[in-house]
Amino acid sequence: MKDNVLKPLASAVLSGILIGCGCLIYMSTSSNVVGSFLFSFGLITIVLRGYLLYTGKIGYIWDKEILKLIPLIILGNLIGTTLLAFIVPETSALVTKAIALTEPKLVKSLSQIMFDSIGCGAMMYLAVDGYRIKNNLLLLIFPVMIFILCGFEHSVADMLYLGCAGELYTLAGMKFIGIVIIGNAIGALFFSFFHKFVKE
Secondary structure, three states: HHHHHHHHHHHHHHHHHHHHHHHHHHOOOOOHHHHHHHHHHHHHHHHHHOOHHHHHHHOOOOHHHHHHHHHHHHHHHHHHHHHHHHHHOOOOOHHHHHOOOOOOOOOOOHHHHHHHHHHHHHHHHHHHHHHHHHHHOOOHHHHHHHHHOOOOOOHEEEEEHHHHHOOOOHHHHHHHHHHHHHHHHHHHHHHHHHHHHHHH
């Protein structure tokens, strides 16, 4: 029980907290470029420590062990971001910033959400897989900066933004996150499938 559930869940919770920290750092900066660069702290730490992040693992579901863990990873990432959002004071400027970031997300069309989430899924897969191949931190940083500067949607980061804005557990918030989770998977699996096809 401990190895099959608790350890992966704890790992996923830590990933949620770390991505959430990246979000808080991003919202604390006045420059999108600087903020997107510093956001990558979360992914770098997750990859170096081997923690479980949905957008970092969904591209590898050809591995049956990873496939079985996906629901647990999503749950853990959700718990981690929720815990972090919960401790952000309601009077904090971060909440105001989160609301400003969240409002445009919730009025996007379905096609726009899918496009933005597929783009992020692709960038996240390329970041993680690129680092696995070349062991170069820049390969983690640049795709993260690209998805943020392009306005792409990262399901776990959005959990934090919506959580701080008080929208995560609303119908609109849960629907939005559900669509982004699917889009992130499509983007990651597109590149994962063709990479696997080309290399085999």
